[in-house]
Amino acid sequence: xxxxxxxxQHIRKSFGSDDVLKGIDFSVRRGEFxxxxxxxxxxxxxxxRIIAGLEEPDEGRVLLDGKDITKLPPNARSVNTVFQNYAxxxxxxxxxxxxxxxxxxxxxxxxxxxxxSEMLELVQLAGFEKRMPDELSGGQRQRIAIARSLVAExxxxxxxxxxxxxxLKLRRQMQLELKRLQKKLGxxxxxxxxxxEEAINMSDRIAxxxxxxxxxxxxxxxxxxxxxxxxxxxxVGNANIYRGNDGVxxxxxxxxxxxxxxxxxxxxxxxxxxxxxxxxxxxxxxEDGQELTVSRFGINSELVPGQKTxxxxxxxxxxxxxxxxx
Amino acid sequence: xxxxxxxxxxxxxxRKRGRSWTLLVPIYIFTLLFVFLPLIYMVYLSFMTKxxxxxxxxxxxxxxxxxxxxxxxxxxxxxxxKLALISTLVNTAVGYPYGYFMAKLEKxxxxxxxxxVMIPFWTSELIRLNGWIIVFRSKGVLNLILEKAGLIDKxxxxxxxxxxxxxxxxYALLPFMILCVYSSVEKMDxxxxxxxxxxxxxxxxxxxxxxxxxTMPGLLSGVVLTFIPSMGLFFVADLLGGNKIVLVGNVxxxxxxxxxxxxxxxxxxxVLMILTSLFIAAYRRITKTDQLEGLI
Numbered sequence: 126x127x128x129x130x131x132x133x134q135h136i137r138k139s140f141g142s143d144d145v146l147k148g149i150d151f152s153v154r155r156g157e158f159x160x161x162x163x164x165x166x167x168x169x170x171x172x173x174r175i176i177a178g179l180e181e182p183d184e185g186r187v188l189l190d191g192k193d194i195t196k197l198p199p200n201a202r203s204v205n206t207v208f209q210n211y212a213x214x215x216x217x218x219x220x221x222x223x224x225x226x227x228x229x230x231x232x233x234x235x236x237x238x239x240x241x242s243e244m245l246e247l248v249q250l251a252g253f254e255k256r257m258p259d260e261l262s263g264g265q266r267q268r269i270a271i272a273r274s275l276v277a278e279x280x281x282x283x284x285x286x287x288x289x290x291x292x293l294k295l296r297r298q299m300q301l302e303l304k305r306l307q308k309k310l311g312x313x314x315x316x317x318x319x320x321x322e323e324a325i326n327m328s329d330r331i332a333x334x335x336x337x338x339x340x341x342x343x344x345x346x347x348x349x350x351x352x353x354x355x356x357x358x359x360x361v362g363n364a365n366i367y368r369g370n371d372g373v374x375x376x377x378x379x380x381x382x383x384x385x386x387x388x389x390x391x392x393x394x395x396x397x398x399x400x401x402x403x404x405x406x407x408x409x410x411x412e413d414g415q416e417l418t419v420s421r422f423g424i425n426s427e428l429v430p431g432q433k434t435x436x437x438x439x440x441x442x443x444x445x446x447x448x449x450x451x
Numbered sequence: 452x453x454x455x456x457x458x459x460x461x462x463x464x465x466r467k468r469g470r471s472w473t474l475l476v477p478i479y480i481f482t483l484l485f486v487f488l489p490l491i492y493m494v495y496l497s498f499m500t501k502x503x504x505x506x507x508x509x510x511x512x513x514x515x516x517x518x519x520x521x522x523x524x525x526x527x528x529x530x531x532x533k534l535a536l537i538s539t540l541v542n543t544a545v546g547y548p549y550g551y552f553m554a555k556l557e558k559x560x561x562x563x564x565x566x567x568v569m570i571p572f573w574t575s576e577l578i579r580l581n582g583w584i585i586v587f588r589s590k591g592v593l594n595l596i597l598e599k600a601g602l603i604d605k606x607x608x609x610x611x612x613x614x615x616x617x618x619x620x621x622y623a624l625l626p627f628m629i630l631c632v633y634s635s636v637e638k639m640d641x642x643x644x645x646x647x648x649x650x651x652x653x654x655x656x657x658x659x660x661x662x663x664x665x666t667m668p669g670l671l672s673g674v675v676l677t678f679i680p681s682m683g684l685f686f687v688a689d690l691l692g693g694n695k696i697v698l699v700g701n702v703x704x705x706x707x708x709x710x711x712x713x714x715x716x717x718x719x720x721x722v723l724m725i726l727t728s729l730f731i732a733a734y735r736r737i738t739k740t741d742q743l744e745g746l747i
Contacts, residue, residue, distance in 0.1 A: 177649055178648075178649075179645050179648070179649065198648065198653070199645070199648040199649045200648050200649075200650075200651045200652055200653050200656075204649075205649055205650060206645075206646070206649045208642055208645070208646060210642065212640070212642040212643050212645070212646040213646075214643060214646070214647075214660075214661060215643075215665075216661075216664045216665060225647070225650050225660075226650040226651050228660075229650065229651045229652050229656055229660075230651060273650065274649075274650070277650060277651060
């Protein structure tokens with residue numbers, strides 16, 4: 126038994142002339158919480174559909190627990206999916222939805238209803254057995270969908286932007302809850318999101334996807350502090366990409382020095398000042414036209430748009446990255 | 452009966468309607484005048500006495516209903532029921548897969564198929580049935596082809612029998628079944644089927660537990676729209692069955708015209724209505740459907 130539970134080997138997939146996955150390699154360890162992070166259309170949903178068996182790759186193999194499952198239908202894989210819009214069966218009540226997988230396995234009715242109740246308790250919705258899906262709120266449906274997928278005790282649970290339809294506050298709460306659930310059950314989770322905060326909060330490892338390839342796979346720390354490419358630096362850390370004579374660097378907005386602060390050597394002009402999320406953001410333009418964002422906590426700065434100033438940073442704050450044009 | 456293939460009445464819409472009930476007054480008046488009152492009149496008529504020459508006398512009687520118990524008429528009812536059941540079964544067996552696969556076609560092909568199903572509606576039913584007579588009669592197209600091909604020695608006698616009437620019913624009603632099934636399959640959320648497969652269901656299990664229940668309202672509408680007319684489309688039996696096949700619809704029509712017995716025709720109609728209602732109710736009970744797809 127190897128440590129890698131799920132292995133993707135050089136998966137390719139195209140729809141017509143659209144190459145969605147361009148030969149990806151990826152492995153997930155047992156009990157790991159892995160997030161596929163990327164903007165829409167980057168291929169993350171196709172990736173998990175291939176893992177689930179809802180899509181067949183043009184090339185490559187999918188291995189689960191060492192066995193090749195590439196050609197297996199979805200029902201023959203120990204993998205379950207929490208769909209983006211939950212896909213609860215509207216013709217069944219909550220307990221029948223949750224017990225669905227057990228019904229297919231011919232588990233006797235009293236037993237499967239008992240199991241459904243246990244699952245409801247696990248997702249903190251005890252007493253909701255007889256409700257119909259259309260009587261539930263978005264967050265409740267979400268939990269039912271998770272319970273329905275977990276009841277089958279899959280080796281891998283795939284979650285396709287499960288919190289995408291919820292409001293911010295509920296999303297934060299559900300993030301914690303999902304993480305708690307995953308720790309408790311020890312199930313391997315593969316989670317899809319386009320929200321870098323969500324990815325950083327929940328994941329053991331993050332795989333940043335762009336244009337059908339993985340830009341970088343690593344722990345949240347690695348991704349955030351040591352981005353491999355300019356895309357990752359920008360997408361995950363909202364970092365500035367500085368293209369200088371001696372290479373391309375990612376510099377985090379809070380690490381950029383400005384004005385009277387020591388180390389400012391590059392002439393710049395203030396273009397905009399804005400306040401968002403407890404931070405003051407100053408957009409400056411360098412002489413060669415590059416724009417950089419500087420952020421500071423608080424709302425005060427004497428700088429005004431149009432004013433000439435200087436910017437700079439310490440050498441250790443400039444992370445060299447591979448430039449992929451972002 | 453009005454048809455709207457676009458959708459069912461949802462709970463939400465019903466509530467909305469409640470608020471703007473004044474808009475519904477014309478519909479209520481229309482229904483009262485043209486559906487409810489005639490129905491009451493028909494039931495009333497069925498208890499009256501036949502007049503000597505034409506019309507009826509306002510004298511209460513149960514004679515009309517007693518007459519239906521005559522084996523001659525009972526057999527007609529049984530015949531009609533049997534024919535309606537066969538026609539509905541075949542329509543379901545052919546129409547469901549047809550509508551299902553049509554809805555799953557890509558848009559362009561689907562539109563062509565839809566057009567092909569709709570085209571028959573542009574011509575009168577009578578003309579189309581006469582078309583079949585031209586095809587099936589002794590010196591008709593089919594016999595000619597078979598003879599020329601050397602498959603038969605003498606013309607087959609295809610027309611004017613029970614099978615032909617069944618065929619005619621199915622032919623006349625199949626488009627209704629197809630369109631009803633199509634409209635509900637087209638609205639299916641296929642993510643649900645994926646979820647069923649994902650949770651361990653094979654293709655057949657996913658169909659039986661998700662697709663079929665979800666499209667049941669469409670199927671039920673199709674059953675209603677094919678079963679009820681199968682009992683009453685007298686001209687199909689007239690044209691394709693000669694005078695040999697007599698259905699309830701034919702008896703009612705004959706009693707109204709040649710028989711000049713309005714009260715008896717009314718009584719037959721009432722019994723027919725009750726029978727069909729019972730069948731539909733039983734079907735709904737079995738399939739647990741409470742809404743009709745594409746039917747308001």
